[in-house]
Amino acid sequence: MLGSRILSGAVIIALGLVLIYAGGWIYTAGLGVILSIAIWEYVRLFEKGGYAPAKTILVAGTFLIALSGQFADPAYSLAAFSLVAIAIMVFHTATFNRHPATAAIDLAASLGGVAYIAFSGLFLVRLRFLPAGLFWLLQCILPAGISDIGAFGIGSLWGKHKIAPQLSPNKTFEGYLGGVATSMLVGWGTGALLAGYNPAFNGLRGLWIGLIVGALCPLGDFAKSIFKRQFGVKNTGNLIPGHGGVLDRIDTWLIAGVISYLMVLFLNK
Numbered sequence: 001m002l003g004s005r006i007l008s009g010a011v012i013i014a015l016g017l018v019l020i021y022a023g024g025w026i027y028t029a030g031l032g033v034i035l036s037i038a039i040w041e042y043v044r045l046f047e048k049g050g051y052a053p054a055k056t057i058l059v060a061g062t063f064l065i066a067l068s069g070q071f072a073d074p075a076y077s078l079a080a081f082s083l084v085a086i087a088i089m090v091f092h093t094a095t096f097n098r099h100p101a102t103a104a105i106d107l108a109a110s111l112g113g114v115a116y117i118a119f120s121g122l123f124l125v126r127l128r129f130l131p132a133g134l135f136w137l138l139q140c141i142l143p144a145g146i147s148d149i150g151a152f153g154i155g156s157l158w159g160k161h162k163i164a165p166q167l168s169p170n171k172t173f174e175g176y177l178g179g180v181a182t183s184m185l186v187g188w189g190t191g192a193l194l195a196g197y198n199p200a201f202n203g204l205r206g207l208w209i210g211l212i213v214g215a216l217c218p219l220g221d222f223a224k225s226i227f228k229r230q231f232g233v234k235n236t237g238n239l240i241p242g243h244g245g246v247l248d249r250i251d252t253w254l255i256a257g258v259i260s261y262l263m264v265l266f267l268n269k
Contacts, residue, residue: 020134035117036066039117045227045228048231058088066118077122130264140256147180155171224236
């Protein structure tokens with residue numbers, strides 16, 4: 001399991017680096033596809049529980065919202081969110097008679113999916129289009145991505161003290177600290193490397209970014225675990241060996257994207 005997880009993680013990171021380097025519409029569309037798959041998995045969780053969120057609207061709407069992040073003017077994203085929210089409300093109003101017993105939860109799940117995945121994912125898009133966005137994405141997202149591998153490895157080898165045994169029984173304080181340490185190390189190394197290309201970066205700043213991202217991004221994993229425990233599934237999907245579904249892989253990235261975007265804004269003030 002550890003070997004397949006590391007191999008899959010390496011492939012995912014390599015693919016992510018290609019998209020980040022490409023930038024422009026390639027990056028935006030690629031990330032839009034990833035987020036659309038993630039929200040499809042999210043909908044599937046609710047469907048297994050007997051609910052009926054607006055699957056087609058959520059998948060298409062998430063892609064549309066991701067594309068809106070390409071534009072500097074936030075009005076495009078506001079318009080995309082508004083259109084998707086209106087479409088969701090129209091859909092659930094029109095289909096109320098099909099699922100009257102679950103209609104309220106269906107509507108809440110649909111709107112919640114937009115907030116959880118599409119909204120958070122938008123920050124990953126917008127981060128790339130900031131000044132020096134290529135470098136900022138590498139500085140902020142690499143620590144988050146690799147910290148998960150560090151947390152899994154350290155937790156598997158030495159983890160004894162459970163953080164939330166009923167919610168996420170495999171997560172330990174040792175694994176968490178291992179993930180934070182890994183994130184700090186990767187953040188420091190990335191910052192030191194990028195310093196040769198842009199004076200805004202250095203190892204110390206990267207270390208602090210790695211600490212904050214590594215400490216907070218596991219919240220994405222715990223939030224996703226609430227859904228999995230609710231519906232009694234191990235993974236959100238089986239697309240990625242050793243990781244499960246796409247949402248299983250990007251849950252921490254969603255949190256890291258929000259945190260990173262806000263940190264970059266404050267760092268550049």
